[in-house]
Amino acid sequence: MSAVLLEARGIGKRFGGVQALKDVSLTIKSGEIYGLIGPNGAGKTTLFNVFTGLYPRDDGEVLFGGSPLHLESPHEVAAAGIARTFQNIRLFGNMTARENVMVGRHVRTRAGVVGAMLRTRAERTEETAIRRRADELLHYVGIADRADDLARHLSYGDQRRLEIARALATEPKLLALDEPAAGMNATETAGLRDLIEGLRRDGLTVLLIEHDVKLVLGLCDRVAVLDYGQKIAEDVPEAVRANPKVIEAYLGTSAH
Amino acid sequence: MDILLQQIINGLTTGSVYAVVALGYTMVYGVIQLINFAHGEVVMIGAMVAFSIITSLAGSGMPPLAIVLAGVMAAIPACMAIGYLLERAAYRPLRHAPRLAPLITAIGMSIILQHAALLIWGRNPLAFPQIIENPSFSIGSAAISAVQITIILLSLLMMAGLSWFVYRTRFGIAIRATAENVHVASLMGINANRVIAATFVIGAGLGAVAGVMYGSYYGIAHYTMGFTLGLKAFSAAVLGGIGNIAGAMLGGLLLGLVEALGTGYIGDFSDLCRWPGASEGMGWMGERCADGAHFVVFGSNYQDVFAFLMLILVLVFRPSGLLGERVSERA
Amino acid sequence: MGMLKDMGHREKIGLALIAVALMALPFVLASAGTAWVRIMNFAVLFVLLSLGLNIVVGFAGLLDLGYVAFYAVGAYVYALLASPHFGLHLPFWVILPIGAAVACVAGVILGAPTLRLRGDYLAIVTLGFGEIVRIFMNNLSNPINITNGPKGINRIDSFQIGPVNFAGSDTLAGLVFSGPIKYYYFLMLVLLAVIVINRRLQDSRIGRAWVAIREDEVAAKASGINTRNIKLLAFAMGASFGGIAGGMFAAMQTFVSPESFVLNESIMILAMVVLGGMGNIWGVIAGAVLLSFVPELLRYTVEPVQMALFGKMLVDPEVLRMLVFGLALVLTMRFRPAGLWPETRHRRELSENRA
Ligand SMILES: Nc1ncnc2c1ncn2[C@@H]1O[C@H](COP(=O)(O)OP(=O)(O)OP(=O)(O)O)[C@@H](O)[C@H]1O
Ligand SMILES: [Mg+2]
Numbered sequence: 026m027s028a029v030l031l032e033a034r035g036i037g038k039r040f041g042g043v044q045a046l047k048d049v050s051l052t053i054k055s056g057e058i059y060g061l062i063g064p065n066g067a068g069k070t071t072l073f074n075v076f077t078g079l080y081p082r083d084d085g086e087v088l089f090g091g092s093p094l095h096l097e098s099p100h101e102v103a104a105a106g107i108a109r110t111f112q113n114i115r116l117f118g119n120m121t122a123r124e125n126v127m128v129g130r131h132v133r134t135r136a137g138v139v140g141a142m143l144r145t146r147a148e149r150t151e152e153t154a155i156r157r158r159a160d161e162l163l164h165y166v167g168i169a170d171r172a173d174d175l176a177r178h179l180s181y182g183d184q185r186r187l188e189i190a191r192a193l194a195t196e197p198k199l200l201a202l203d204e205p206a207a208g209m210n211a212t213e214t215a216g217l218r219d220l221i222e223g224l225r226r227d228g229l230t231v232l233l234i235e236h237d238v239k240l241v242l243g244l245c246d247r248v249a250v251l252d253y254g255q256k257i258a259e260d261v262p263e264a265v266r267a268n269p270k271v272i273e274a275y276l277g278t279s280a281h
Numbered sequence: 282m283d284i285l286l287q288q289i290i291n292g293l294t295t296g297s298v299y300a301v302v303a304l305g306y307t308m309v310y311g312v313i314q315l316i317n318f319a320h321g322e323v324v325m326i327g328a329m330v331a332f333s334i335i336t337s338l339a340g341s342g343m344p345p346l347a348i349v350l351a352g353v354m355a356a357i358p359a360c361m362a363i364g365y366l367l368e369r370a371a372y373r374p375l376r377h378a379p380r381l382a383p384l385i386t387a388i389g390m391s392i393i394l395q396h397a398a399l400l401i402w403g404r405n406p407l408a409f410p411q412i413i414e415n416p417s418f419s420i421g422s423a424a425i426s427a428v429q430i431t432i433i434l435l436s437l438l439m440m441a442g443l444s445w446f447v448y449r450t451r452f453g454i455a456i457r458a459t460a461e462n463v464h465v466a467s468l469m470g471i472n473a474n475r476v477i478a479a480t481f482v483i484g485a486g487l488g489a490v491a492g493v494m495y496g497s498y499y500g501i502a503h504y505t506m507g508f509t510l511g512l513k514a515f516s517a518a519v520l521g522g523i524g525n526i527a528g529a530m531l532g533g534l535l536l537g538l539v540e541a542l543g544t545g546y547i548g549d550f551s552d553l554c555r556w557p558g559a560s561e562g563m564g565w566m567g568e569r570c571a572d573g574a575h576f577v578v579f580g581s582n583y584q585d586v587f588a589f590l591m592l593i594l595v596l597v598f599r600p601s602g603l604l605g606e607r608v609s610e611r612a
Numbered sequence: 613m614g615m616l617k618d619m620g621h622r623e624k625i626g627l628a629l630i631a632v633a634l635m636a637l638p639f640v641l642a643s644a645g646t647a648w649v650r651i652m653n654f655a656v657l658f659v660l661l662s663l664g665l666n667i668v669v670g671f672a673g674l675l676d677l678g679y680v681a682f683y684a685v686g687a688y689v690y691a692l693l694a695s696p697h698f699g700l701h702l703p704f705w706v707i708l709p710i711g712a713a714v715a716c717v718a719g720v721i722l723g724a725p726t727l728r729l730r731g732d733y734l735a736i737v738t739l740g741f742g743e744i745v746r747i748f749m750n751n752l753s754n755p756i757n758i759t760n761g762p763k764g765i766n767r768i769d770s771f772q773i774g775p776v777n778f779a780g781s782d783t784l785a786g787l788v789f790s791g792p793i794k795y796y797y798f799l800m801l802v803l804l805a806v807i808v809i810n811r812r813l814q815d816s817r818i819g820r821a822w823v824a825i826r827e828d829e830v831a832a833k834a835s836g837i838n839t840r841n842i843k844l845l846a847f848a849m850g851a852s853f854g855g856i857a858g859g860m861f862a863a864m865q866t867f868v869s870p871e872s873f874v875l876n877e878s879i880m881i882l883a884m885v886v887l888g889g890m891g892n893i894w895g896v897i898a899g900a901v902l903l904s905f906v907p908e909l910l911r912y913t914v915e916p917v918q919m920a921l922f923g924k925m926l927v928d929p930e931v932l933r934m935l936v937f938g939l940a941l942v943l944t945m946r947f948r949p950a951g952l953w954p955e956t957r958h959r960r961e962l963s964e965n966r967a
Contacts, residue, residue, distance in 0.1 A: 077834055103836030111834075117827035119955070120820070127817075128824045132836025134817055138845060141816030142809050148816070155817070195836050316732050374946055381675050382945045384732050385886060388677070389941030392879055396934045400927060508875070512743070515736060582751050589740035596733055597725040 030055045030090060030230050031076075031107075031199055037084030038071055038254075045071040047254045049085070053199065058221065058231040060245035060262070062238070064274060067251040069234045070112055073203055076232075077109050078102040090198065104132050108197035110188040112204045112234070118177035122168060122187050125176050126159035129194025162190040166220060182213040189220070200224065201232040206240055218244060242266060250274065286423040288545040289538065294429045294498060296537020297436035301491040302514030303521070303529035304443060305484030311460045311524035312480050315372060318387035321511015322394035323363055323485045327356040327492030328409075328502040329402050336410055345412040349497075356489040363394070364485025368478050391508075398504040406503040409496045432494045439487055440530050446483075447526060456480060460524065509585060513540075516592035522605025531603060536588055544584045551578040634800060638793045649792040653864060655904035656799040657857055662884040662900040663806050663893065664853025669882065670891035670955075671819060672846035673826025674727070675735040677878055678742025682851040684749060684873035685718050686711035686858025688759060691868045694769040697760060704771045708859045715855025716848045718745075723847035727840055742878055749870040764869025768862050771798065778863070795864055802860070806853065810893050813849075822846055823891070876934060883937040887944050889951025898953055903940065907933045 031053040038046040045068045053059045061069050074080040076087060078099035087094045095101045108129075117125050134155060140148035163169045166186040171179055176187060185205055192200055202221075206214045214237065221244055224231055235241045241248060242262040249259040252274040258265050265271055302324055309317045331352035338348045371390050375383045417424040447453035458466040459476045467473050495510060496502045513536060521532025549555060554570035570576060595602060641648040661683060668676045689711040693702045726737045753761030770779035770791065778798075781790045813819045821842045824832040833839050862868050880903065888899020910929040918925050944951060 079830060079834065098838075099833040100836050100838045103834065108836075109834055111831065115828050115831035115834075117824050117831065119827055120823055124820055124823075128820050128832070128837070129835050131817060131821055131824075136817045138813065138816075138818055138849065141812050141818055144812055152816070191835060316736060371942060371946075378945070378949060380731055381673070381735075382949055384675060384735055385882070386942050386945045388879060388882070389938045389945070392876075392934055392938030393942065396931050396938065399931050509743075512736070512740065516740075519733075576755050578755060580751070580754065583747060586744055586747055589744050592740050593726065593737050596729055596737055600729060600733065 027055045027057075029053070029088075031232075032088040033072075033076070033085065034088070035085040036072065036075055036082055036087070038068075038075055038080060038082050045254050046075065046082075049251070049254070049256050051249050051256060051259060053230060053232060055198075055230055056225070056228060057246040058225055058233060058244050060241040060248035061232060061234045061251065062236070062241055062248060062265075063251035067274075068254040069251055070203055071254075072251070073109060073201055073232075073234065076102070076201065077107060100132065103195050103197075106196070106198035107201060108192035108195045108199070109201040110185070110192055110203055110205060112207065114181075114184050114188055116176040116184055116187060116191070118175065120176060121173050122163060122176055122179060122183075122190075123156070123159050123172040125187055126162050126190045126194045127155050129162075129191040130155045130158060132195050159190075159194065162193050163187075165193070166190045167216070182209055182216075185209070185217070186220070193224075197229070199230045199232060201234075203234045204236060205233070206235055206237045214240060284545060285542075286421060288541040290420070290423055290425050290429060292538035292541030293534060294432050294537070295540065296517075296534040297433050298491050298495050298498070298510075298533075299514045299517045299536050300530045300533025301436050301439055301487050301494070302510060303518040303533045304440070304526065305488045306511075306515050306518040307521075307523055307526060307529040308456075308480040308484045310518070311526075312456065312477055313372075313376070313463075315383050316387065316515065317367070317372075317481070317484070318384065318511070319367055319371075319390040319394055320484065320488060321507035321509075321514065322391050322398070323360050323367075323507070324488040324492040324495070324510060324514075325502070325504065325507030326363060326394065326398060327360045327485075327489030328496035328506065329398055329407075329492075329504070330359045330489075331356040331493040332402075332407050332409060332496060332502045335412065339410050339412055348412060349493075353490060353493050356493055357486050360485040360489035360492070361482045364481040364488075365478060368481040373474070373477075391511075395504055395507065402502075402504060404504070406501050409500045409502055411497075411500060428497055432498060435490070435494065439490065440526075443483070443487070444526060452476075452479070512592075513585075513588040516588045516595075519592060519600075519602055520595050522602030525602070525604045528602055528604035535603075536591065539591060540584060540587045543587045544581045547579050547583060548577050548581055552576060553578060638796045639787065642788075642790065642793060646790055646792055649790070649796060650864075651905075651908055653792055653795050653799055655901055656796070656803055657861060657864075658881065658884060658904045659897050659900040660799070660803060660806055660857045660860075661854060661881050662888070662896045663810055664850045664857065665881050666885050666891065666893070666896045667810070667813070667822075667853070668846050668850035669885055670889075670896065671814065671822040671826065672843055673731070673822075674843060674846060675731055676738045676847070676850065677735050677875075677882065678722075678738035678740070678745070679850070679854055679881055680873045680875070680878040681742040681745040682715040682719060682854030683858040683861065683877070684745055684870075685715045685851075686855030687862040687868045687872070688749065688765075688858075689714050689855070690859040690862035691765040691768050692758070694863070695765055696767055697765050701769055704769075704859070704863060708856055711859040712852040712855040715858070716852040719847045719851025720844060723844045727843045727847065739875070739878075742873075742875060746870050746873055749873070759870075762870060764867060764871070766867055768866045768868065770866060771795070771863050779866075792864075795860075799860065802856070807893060807897075814893070818842065818845065826891075876937075879941075880937055883940045887940045887951060889953040889955060892951065892953055892955040895951050895953030895955070899951065903937065906936050910936075 029052050034050050036046050036049040049072060061072070063069055071080065075082045075096065078096045082096060087096060089105055089107065094105060117128060134151050136148040136151050160169065160172060163172050166189050168183050168186050171183055176184065179187060189205070206217055209217060218240060221231060233241065233245060245262055247260065248262050248265045250257050250265060250271050257270045257274060258268045260268070302320070305320045306317060309315055334352040334355045335348055338351060367390060371386050372383050375386060415426050415428050417426045447456055455466070455471045456476050456479065458469065458471055459473050463473050495506070514533065517532035517536040518529045519532070520536060521528025521530065553576040638649050638652065641652055665676065665679045668674050690707050692698055693700050693707045693710065694704070722738065722741050726734055729737065749759050750762050752759040770777055772778065776782060778791050778794045781788055821832065821837045824835065824837060825839050825842060829839055884900040884903045885896050887903065888897065889895025907929065910932050914927065914929050914932055915925065918927065
């Protein structure tokens with residue numbers, strides 16, 4: 026298949042006594058939708074936080090497009106081409122939907138304080154482009170009509186979409202979604218599924234954490250399973266579903 | 282006189298006061314992560330109330346010790362009431378507001394308390410009546426006064442008492458559980474509001490005693506004394522690891538020592554004429570330093586800078602303090 | 613100016629009327645006494661300070677409790693470079709930028725190590741910094757006399773533009789332009805510039821990054837914002853504004869001393885920003901004007917009332933003033949956390965689209 030986009034090697038992370046991640050290695054190929062599943066508390070979100078530089082890791086390294094990621098600084102990770110959404114939506118509540126997406130353009134634009142104070146021609150051109158791109162993205166995720174509403178006034182489903190639009194605004198190579206379907210109804214989930222399919226068609230690589238098994242198995246090319254911070258399986262969806270270790274991990278926790 | 286030993290004694294005395302005040306900051310912070318900025322003013326009011334009681338009883342013929350005790354006993358409930366009111370009226374309504382809101386409120390309350398005190402006790406420094414004899418004892422070539430001994434012992438006693446309370450009593454366990462996780466504590470049947478109010482009240486009670494100690498040590502009370510004292514005690518709490526009771530004590534004592542030693546020696550250290558090579562040659566410096574003259578860059582009037590510098594350095598290099606554990610914010 | 617293009621006809625007429633009123637204001641005030649022009653000038657100065665602090669607190673959400681330190685730096689830079697103290701008499705248009713630059717450097721020195729701290733720690737550190745600066749101003753008279761200690765620096769030069777000196781009066785077209793009136797117009801020019809700069813910053817890439825950090829720092833980081841640098845930028849910008857205001861203060865007063873730069877001043881400026889509405893330029897201006905006139909209001913009401921009732925002053929208006937500021941902070945946080953005139957990004961966006 027195609028080239029490796031992201032390769033994680035031996036990632037370890039502990040919180041006090043909790044070993045949240047232990048020696049996790051995985052590879053994500055360009056253009057695929059890669060699923061990450063596992064019981065509650067398995068370490069999925071923590072892995073996201075390590076990939077995006079929000080948590081300092083204890084062990085391991087991440088190669089992105091062949092070169093090591095500077096995980097100590099989240100903005101450099103974003104600049105390198107990884108964008109994410111959050112499990113518990115984190116928008117800029119008192120900014121409009123459009124402004125939220127415009128913030129996402131920050132890393133691909135350059136106007137500084139002086140340009141802004143003098144309103145130079147370059148600054149104005151860039152500002153127009155930022156605005157246009159934001160509107161395109163809002164349209165793309167299907168909430169163009171909410172552009173001028175404050176983010177905190179959007180419905181739950183729209184907030185999820187807005188977060189995706191903001192992430193897309195950074196022009197990522199890899200888009201990491203943390204439980205995007207959580208709390209969505211069936212219609213909203215179907216819409217989200219179409220959206221992710223569309224992203225794949227447009228050539229984006231997607232890393233997807235999701236509890237909705239149907240969604241994961243239907244969408245993903247490959248799936249990794251985390252349990253107690255360790256990767257216990259990584260395969261195509263059908264094989265993962267049949268894997269006895271995976272079944273045990275899920276049954277084991279649901280029995281409690 | 283042995284300057285080093287003397288500075289250590291003085292440092293331990295002020296350090297004990299800082300430590301007791303720091304306990305107030307650390308308890309509240311440990312439970313609700315709020316910097317109760319008005320705590321310093323509570324301490325000041327403790328000193329003021331005690332001052333009023335002591336001066337009004339001074340001529341009454343009561344035994345001096347009883348008068349001082351009456352002052353302390355009046356200051357404690359007064360401060361506890363203010364601590365309770367602060368929590369109830371100012372902070373509790375903001376418990377779910379953005380982080381900066383309670384801090385801004387705290388600053389507002391601090392200004393209000395300070396100027397209320399100004400209205401009541403006036404603008405001028407009040408001389409704390411010295412009604413008890415204060416004999417000095419000599420240790421080697423240094424001296425320690427009865428007031429100093431009392432302050433140090435009383436502080437240790439209060440710290441021990443607080444530790445016992447927090448670690449050995451049912452209510453103390455409730456406080457620690459709430460500090461660990463308010464939600465879980467509530468689920469287990471702990472009345473979080475009561476616990477939070479209690480930390481304010483206890484901190485204020487300790488602060489009242491600290492205020493009296495400070496007043497009798499320096500012999501003076503002033504409506505602005507709470508500001509610097511509070512800021513220093515907060516620095517002490519941060520130095521030790523905020524939220525940590527043992528840390529507050531350690532931080533307080535350390536800060537007291539650093540301040541006393543720093544103030545005692547900075548003049549010598551920053552006297553350029555004492556630096557090697559200063560007096561011989563080097564043109565202009567040589568002239569200035571001729572005949573054993575001094576060229577002191579930082580004198581003892583920089584005393585207050587030490588605490589703030591230390592605060593900044595600790596926060597920059599070890600924000601969790603000496604005894605605190607590193608806590609990461611959840612992403 | 614870009615701002616004008618976005619406005620409707622009615623707004624333009626309103627703006628023109630306000631401009632005319634502001635032009636005429638000093639003469640109206642002067643007829644009641646030059647003291648009133650001076651009071652107005654200080655109100656404008658505080659508006660400038662509030663707008664500077666608003667960048668830090670309102671836009672970027674960083675609670676700076678030592679803002680007055682930068683004001684002090686600007687004032688002392690002016691005092692040292694334009695007074696007999698060192699015998700230097702540089703022109704004001706050279707000193708003001710220097711003051712801004714020095715204050716900016718001070719802001720960076722303070723901000724660089726501390727800006728990764730959590731918000732409430734940062735607040736306390738800035739508070740400590742403000743105190744340190746004041747202690748240094750008080751003591752840097754020994755062994756070399758730099759600041760002249762608590763006595764402060766006297767006989768500072770007034771502004772001078774060509775033959776026009778801001779210390780004295782000039783008559784032009786039958787109108788008497790007293791010193792304070794000249795400063796008033798100068799302040800108004802600076803204020804206009806600062807408002808335009810603030811508005812432009814707010815609607816820029818950097819301004820959005822500030823607000824994003826204020827709203828959710830983690831999400832801002834993940835969205836590719838170098839939060840440390842952007843926060844530092846806010847700090848530096850705010851400090852520069854403070855430095856410029858400080859320079860003008862020194863010239864207007866012709867005297868500076870550490871007394872003018874105590875914590876209470878920082879609190880007052882903060883109260884102006886908070887009361888008016890953090891982040892909203894017009895709200896901040898309104899808050900600053902409102903609170904600037906509180907002392908005068910108290911002086912003209914509380915004093916006579918007390919004299920009439922008790923025959924003596926029981927409560928010093930200065931004390932009342934601080935009580936009012938304290939209460940303003942507490943009550944605003946409790947009942948209108950977004951201020952009296954909150955930031956209305958939402959509505960602004962809508963109205964701009966319509967026009
Ligand atoms: N900031 C933190 N501090 C301490 N422990 C943490 C922190 N973040 C996560 N943990 C712990 O790490 C473990 C993994 O948590 P994580 O959130 O990564 O799980 P998850 O797989 O995303 O679960 P879920 O499906 O519920 O979202 C858990 O035990 C959790 O309590
Ligand atoms: Mg998770």
